[in-house]
Amino acid sequence: MRKKLELLFPAGNLEKLKYAIAYGADAVYAGVPMFSLRARENQFNWKTLAEGVEYCHSRGKEIYFTANIYAHNMKIAPFMKAFEKMEALKPDAYIMSDPGLIHLVRQKFPNAEIHLSVQANNTNWAQIQFWKELGISRVILSRELSLREIKEIHEKVPDIELEIFVHGAICMAYSGRCLLSNYFSHRDPNQGTCSHSCRWEYKVFKKDASPDELYDSTGRPEDYEELTGEFYLEERERQGELLPIDEDEYGTYIMNSRDSCLLAYLKEIADAGVISFKIEGRSKTFNYIAGVGRAYRPALDAVEKGEEYDMETLSEEVFAISNRGYTPGFLVGNPGEKAIYFEKNLDYHEEDPVGIVQGYDAKNKMARIMVKNRIDQGDELVLLSPSQRVNFKLDTIIADPILLEDPKSTDASFDTCPPNGESRQSGHGGHIDLWINVPEVPDEYAIIRKKRNLNV
Template sequence: MGKPEVLAPAGSLEKLKFAVDFGADAVYLGGKLFNLRAKAANFTLEEMAEAIDYAHKRGVKVYVTLNAFVRNGDFPAVEEFVKEVRQLKPDAFIVSDPGVITTVKELAPEVELHLSTQANVTNYRAVNFYRSAGVSRVVLARELSIEEIREIKERVPDVELEVFVHGAMCMAYSGRCLLSNYLSYRESNKGACSQSCRWKFYLVEETRPGEFMPIEEDQHGTYILNSKDLCALPLLEELIEAGVDSLKIEGRVKSAYYVAVTTSVYRRAVDLLTENREAFYRELPKLMAELEKVSHRPYTTGFLKGENGSLQHYETSSYIRNYKFLGIYRDGVWQVRNPIRVGQEVELFLPTAESFKAKVTAIEVEKKGRIIRAEEAHPNQRAKIRFDKEVPVTERTILRREEAPVGAGV
């Protein structure tokens, strides 16, 4: 069984470092223009240079998203962006517009071309077409089943296939949606989606203005366009056997904590499955439990099993949030992100996807150049923390706390 790449999202320099430190083989990021996550922090050229240097020194690849659909007047800026990024030596550009493909081939011929899922490739003939255009990897449409993916790989074995395995799903076909543009004047195909599909909708008949039709699931209405989140971890073996080369985690606008946990879980899962199949299935319930501890909507395997009847979540568009990210252990101290108090029950999550529970017994914080005892550590402080038991704290360990359940399905 081949070992696929674990590809993690990097919406900012901080998130890139989390992804790299928690086991990604590759990360994908965007500049300030022409990528489809305008709401992410994204990268200046200086930040991108630092990010690529940080990743490459640790053997991790960096793919730069250039996957917006551009207009005639955009090309001078696109050309300048390609020239500037080329100097930073990224491992690939992720593209979708044929005009952009041509531009990158002309201006950065040594950089690989990966075709974005926005191109909605659903068949082997399309893969062949893009191969002839110079594309070395295709990010397949989310609407494909594993069997369809398998056939594409069998027919075009020399093109790498990348498949989304985790994260938010879009109610539109391969993300090509006009709903946001129509309702909020923010164009999803240029990265500014307002997620209008998550809003609450009622049905109104034309001759009865103001009269809501009784289609609600409960007293709060219905969310008829709201999709569940994708989680393909239980199907990992089938995906690898089908020939998938890269397992992609969605989430450039998600938190650093989300990036760390999802990357760590899929890293652990791939390593287990390709080295000890039985151990993977023994650990699968624990790995799934870890994925429940990040902010998410109810999970689905999407179209991967050929089913499409259970993708929408009608009750609410809220996220399930059961855990709060408290801090991360770096350079011998805890870097605090949310308040930590003496007496709290907390959980330590290691980059190996293992977790341990403990109680905080003492806190020391840096304040005005002095180390003092405290009952509470606050965000942005650096703290030393003692627990009621020996815990295997290692570099990059995450500290989190279970909260009162909030969101759908709880």
């Protein structure tokens, strides 16, 4: 009997873990201090990891610890010491990639369940068979595989769990096998400190450019002169295979991959033998978690039941959140230039996150929100929760006098809008919580978005 399909969410910190569970995660993956590939962004410590384990297990969810660095000699001993702490917390599995560390863990902790990280670049069935015989229970397949290849792997090695990334950012190299970050900023992707140099702005200059032409590439020059004509890259041994290259006043982007989105292919992926559908993004926001969850949870539920899902409606959820344009990657063939977003290192999205609901005054239909981005009277807003999408107009903004006096005060109410509050025309992120009109009682873990004017 096939194992239940799993929707696996990132958890960058304890609060994001809770949002992931609320928006439909069956399991989450969380980085351990020092030894995961998001070491610089990881906000977990041992205390909050323990709380995360308890939170997941008390709700019938699973949690996997990500410990997928490729270690240098100096990190082997501290890793093994840290693993004793990990074991004491009793996660459901560990995501690892370093063969040496896996070997040591299997020797000392033979009952530890290990999932092989995508960082191990798992591209063929022989690799999967090799790892299975070493005791690996699940393999996270490389993003570079096609559906046909995934299906063959499952057919050749049917008694091991398969997991793939179905949504999120894509590395322009095989995962973690890029030295750009090392070269430019001395930050090693395989030590969890990638600086994402592939997404930086670069400028194209003609040979022997004058000093005047070499202006600051991070600026936005008002006198920028648009390049005329078309430009291409050609590799010496691949004559005739031209790669388009372009620049605007923002720079040049030749390695800036689009984001992966496999929402339309969940049934085919499940039929190929995959049981875990993974979302990328431990450093992403609450808004990202909400949007992805509202799309993939109902879609995967429909696949589990053998039903169709409304792709057009659900795709609105993923296009509402920040993205660089979407691609199915290699799943259905080589995407070629469609995998790269050449225009600029910005994102498409239809709604901006502006607040997180902190409390609600049902009598006055006012919500206390933690303001994340600017709001103004007259804005078209959206109340979003795991079960709600409510459009409304922002008419009222009230500031609590207690918070104006002391933004960190614990005396300010969460369920009563202050009758003596200060009326405002606008609000800004990073200052104080504000009260705004919200027509319905928000569910727990609700957020507020603002509709963007895409015509500007």
